[in-house]
Amino acid sequence: MHEEARSGPTTARFRRRVWVSVTGALGMAAASTLIPAMLDTAQAAANACSVSYTNASEWAGGFVANVTITNTGTSALSSWTLTFNEGGDQQVTNAWSATVTQSGKAITATNLSYNGSIASGANTTFGFQGTWTSSDAIPTAFAVNGVACNGGTTTSSSPSASASASKSASPSASASASASKSASPSASASASKSASPSASPSGTGSYGAHVADPFTGGNRYLNPSYVSEVNAQVSADGGNAAEAKVGTYQTALWLDHIGAIAGDTNVGLAAYLNGALAAAKSGTPEVAEIVVYDLPGRDCAALASNGEIPATAAGLTEYETQYIQPIAAILSNPAYASLRIVAIIEPDSLPNVVTNQSKSACATATPYYEQGITYALNELHAVPNVYNYLDIAHSAWLGWPSNMSGTPAVYKSVVTATTAGYASIDGFISDTANYTPTTEPFLTNPTLNVGGNPLDSVTFYQYNPTFDEQTYDTQMYNTLVSAGFPSSDRFLVDTSRNGWGGSSRPTALNSSPTTAAAYVAANKIDQRPFRGDWCNQNGAGIGTPPTDEPFGTSSAIEGFVWIKPPGESDGDYPSGSHTHGDPHCDPASTNTDGNGGTYSTGSIPGYDVPAGQWYAYEFQQLVANAYPAL
Template identity: 50%
Template structure:
């Protein structure tokens, strides 16, 4: 991943600018304040480096390098050299090997950021000391270590599966992941149910329109049933497969519904299919499921007979398909019921790994290459372009963010979600990874029954009921696990952030009826999710554990281990089912409050933590909170290997931080004048005004002995936290209303702190917020 160490707290003094416009124009690079870029002098001319000084505090400064592959082929590494004219002396560096000989500085790539595709970038930085003046180097040279043929592009299909009713049509779209050198023809072939046909049978993509989705229409005849696999192929591109299932027309009679229509199951493991009816039957219906042809190593071991009533017809019931230890190949299963048209689904048994198997490592971020979500990159690039080709904004798209699976539809993507499906995301990532440097993908599992029981903006789609739990398991977790299983031996690592805000609500909000009702479904659902995902060797589970402003009070922290132990100990693998925890997910609490380090310090006769902003919560920041929570969990039985991620995507609170204490005789004034957290109230959480992007994604930012494993950007900066009820719509959360208030439970009332003048639904792009986050980033972008 892109790593950047945190320099010591300091003032942002000035940007040092050397503009070499002609050279940059020749390279097609934008010139930004504070940057000097010089093209590579190596024969291949395939990389360039931009030098900037984002921070200078008079006796020292931070130097930043942005290395870009400006050639047409991927490179395997890079070396940057430049020479200072003054007394600049290297102190420490990150994201590369920094050395200094006399006045000449040499930087070589780290193991994780040397391989760059054409157009890709990496960053590195270092702290220096100096006396006198701090002039930028006159030139910077980037030399590539070598070049490699870029991996083949892929054909992206959205969605990857669809149902088409007899006599009607459905659609999917195709696009290319990278530009062809000439017009590329993609052909579409079909196998399986002949009642489904695709039109057109081929599409042409040009170097200019390669990424624009083109539509393929699937037409169903009046009598066919079953599944058709459409395969889209093109020269030099990884093929895409689309599974379409022809569904009988109801005409008042229910249809049997099956999800997913096909899946791959590894030897010795199980898969799950969800069965439901399209409409209410007039009386109870008994549905039978059986293997009717193909590989006998696959069998129905649970759910062979299901009963649907007029009340529960729409709730999917699970069927378990078990793979033996030696079988191989595909099998067809038939779902049937008296008076209804039968449907089929397919399963393929895959061999278990016997050599070169995926190893579950202690730190998934070490030695891995971050996968960039193309959906987020596209949003960032569009905004940067709209804002005059802002280099700072464009830089955000070069850092990894998590892929949020916050509804069932997000798994397959397409349609109303407008997202790339999980299958395609992992296909893209696998193509970018190697055995030596696997791709790292971050996903957020976030759709529990009764989700976010104490909030409104992020309430989920599944009710907190027994039927909802079944839906969560069979229609949400099982399809995710099925897709992930297909990539168990691929060169990727998958970090799964498990259900933000769920278990913290179990710890503190049992007085809320919605949370009390949801608690058993939270606990059972998360245990189920951990079991399914931990069974996949390259998946790493991190449980959300709120943040310092929630569970930081001693009474809340002491009650946390029991709740988390209940969930984890009920899994098949126990503590091994999780790899750690994550704090500050989609929140704003600073990683460190640099000047407020002693909660018991007396100011005006009162301890600092007695200030209204902290209300006797002694954990002022995430580093303090995570360290204390780590020790608390270890004391309660959790292994010391279970470390913490911190979401730093929006907790920077820049563009500057105070460096010296402002004295005050009143504790509230003292805290207000010296904290970097600009919220009116620590409980404010929705689209916070004056927030900024925080530390860049970093592996082991505080060293291997720290309980902090990595800084990550779980929440994509620029995506809204939620909207609020207005005269034009009733949905949303009043806590997102800039004119609204939050209460602290002790009679205190505070502004929500939300950005005024906007009303953007949760998850949608919020241009004004993105611009603000970039402007207030710390360290600066």
């Protein structure tokens, strides 16, 4: 994601069961245990499949299942239809990433427009939610495009579980671990799966009080996939202690595409929450962080993080039914009632509504942004232990007085359209995945006159008086409260990459420059060429670790968080080896300020790393330039 280039209950039983994995040739057996031969050997090799069915979560009377189809043949599938019979009396209530219908016990799932093609060796995952009355026994036979996938073995997360396991089986849970940040999954995801936590929750889910600050008194759950990424880098670098320290701080799980919910190549939502349950200590609430990030027409003013859902009425329906509903279904599992789940809602969305209506893509996406977020808030707020924080950009985007004054109307329209109104949100978050400093310690007065000009007049600020996030959040808080928002709606700040330490950081006020431009250059800690630069910034450093109430309870800022996992790329750029990506990530390219000014992108030279993938050099730089030092 990127921003500024567009300025100015009941007794519950929970399980995660990998019930069955079946493999075979579509039409011909590869061994005597499979179905009789029907096609020649070449055709059998071309048409082969593997299907796995996982109960991601299960409770008294309900369940969420994930199904993965893998094309193990030599020919690509252009479309698919999966058929199987439920093993118990399950009834499908809703589904995502497939059209799922049911007739008696027979289930039919067909691909959607975007996931019908499965290359040889590739897979696709869909999921569904359902109910059961007397049995949730698992299905044992599957067919893809009318031909059986057979011959596999039944596996389970519990050694005692079997293919015929039913409600009496001992509850168990396991969670695979992998990075989840962007639509481009981390290359190291498969290596991270071994860091799997497990949990065995049972009994009645008990929702605690919805507190004012979810972090107060809570333990911040560490995403095991990110910890695994960090540990791998630490090992590669010979045991760097400062790097290892990064893995001891919480980062968020990004649900940035529909498949991420089930955990297509990364840790799924249910598995992540299972890990949080396993980490919980008696008497201390476990805090889990997720990012809800898949609006229709996502990132309308940029390229690197464009989403998978189109900005259309059909796209809005897809967002609601295939994305938000499945997330809400998992979060509402009573087994997770003891967790505090912090949801960061749709980075970069409503800020685009405030400032970028001149862009046709943003004007088109606006109604879907507004309706989609209202829907998401309704669904997530209905879960008592979910805390919703709306993204509200950062000081270098909405900090100009004209932008700030136009912000409340947009946010108020979306929030007051929800069933719960203002109660549907718990606050806001600024600087998500950005680099703007929390404070500019030596530039505290934007109107200070040096050489006949105020500091905010210099090109770097362009009359934006909010030089840092503390100033911006305080002013935006006062603006929103004056417009009717509750004073309890405070701000989080993503400090994961806004430290700007290292040798370039000023250590004391330099009052000797005689021009405003020279004064700012000598004293600002933000070392970007242009405040609108946002992609893999050269010289950046990790900021203050996650902290609750850093300025006290009277401040507009409630806490610091690391939403963007340090060391995962912002995006790549078009090059001779590929055409995808965003030119704003190209270190040889430029950004513009909308007033005719042109600046370097500030991106790290010599690397071209897709969004969300591990970026070793960037991680090492962020650690070396961390402020405070790790």
